[in-house]
Amino acid sequence: EVQLVESGGGLVQPGGSLRLSCAASGFTFNSYEMNWVRQAPGKGLEWISYISSSGSIIYHADSVKGRLTISRDNAKNSLYLQMNSLRAEDAAVYYCVRLSSASPGWFDPWGQGTLVTVSS
Amino acid sequence: DIVMTQTPLSLSVTPGQPASISCKSSQSLLHSDGKTYLYWYLQKPGQSPQLLIYEVFNRFSGVPDRFSGSGSGTDFTLKISRVEAEDVGVYYCMQSIQLWTFGQGTKVEIK
Numbered sequence: 492e493v494q495l496v497e498s499g500g501g502l503v504q505p506g507g508s509l510r511l512s513c514a515a516s517g518f519t520f521n522s523y524e525m526n527w528v529r530q531a532p533g534k535g536l537e538w539i540s541y542i543s544s545s546g547s548i549i550y551h552a553d554s555v556k557g558r559l560t561i562s563r564d565n566a567k568n569s570l571y572l573q574m575n576s577l578r579a580e581d582a583a584v585y586y587c588v589r590l591s592s593a594s595p596g597w598f599d600p601w602g603q604g605t606l607v608t609v610s611s
Numbered sequence: 612d613i614v615m616t617q618t619p620l621s622l623s624v625t626p627g628q629p630a631s632i633s634c635k636s637s638q639s640l641l642h643s644d645g646k647t648y649l650y651w652y653l654q655k656p657g658q659s660p661q662l663l664i665y666e667v668f669n670r671f672s673g674v675p676d677r678f679s680g681s682g683s684g685t686d687f688t689l690k691i692s693r694v695e696a697e698d699v700g701v702y703y704c705m706q707s708i709q710l711w712t713f714g715q716g717t718k719v720e721i722k
Binding site for chain 1: 612642644646648650652654659660661662665666671701703705707708710711712713714715716
């Protein structure tokens with residue numbers, strides 16, 4: 492079964508840092524492009540980061556550029572999101588999402604999400 | 612950036628009745644490869660989003676045939692022929708021709 496399990500969320504003060512992880516299983520991780528999508532409490536979905544299968548190509552949404560950084564470790568079947576200089580508006584559930592191998596590709600599956608709270 | 616605009620933002624439907632959600636993009640989603648990069652997702656209460664429709668009209672694996680997608684260019688529609696209780700949740704359209712952006716979501720509830 493294809494599975495994505497996020498971890499690392501929690502309460503952090505404004506200006507603080509956090510590192511989210513996503514453990515992938517049930518598929519050949521190093522063959523798939525991956526993404527992070529977030530959802531602020533009671534709000535809609537916002538794509539924030541993309542990484543190619545090798546990790547050589549990365550895109551970030553303007554809203555997080557320079558503060559949040561996506562990375563991966565294919566040997567560990569893991570995806571990461573390093574979050575620095577956190578702001579109140581970064582509070583959200585963060586989903587790890589696989590991009591399908593089909594072209595152009597769609598987001599499936601989604602992890603269960605990990606909650607990040609930014610508050611003093 | 613491509614903006615995705617959904618209407619309505621909420622919908623209350625009697626079971627067995629049809630429902631329709633519109634999604635408009637600020638730019639054409641038709642790619643040079645001939646495919647249109649428009650998707651529909653459903654987020655049921657307390658769950659992660661799940662894919663319903665890909666490339667405008669293709670139902671994803673396991674999606675009931677009461678769900679259908681249509682449209683072209685910048686105007687798209689998701690239709691549910693007969694709404695069931697399990698269809699409640701928030702529906703999102705998404706484009707992937709230029710990175711990825713979602714519509715605001717349409718909340719569907721049962722009357």
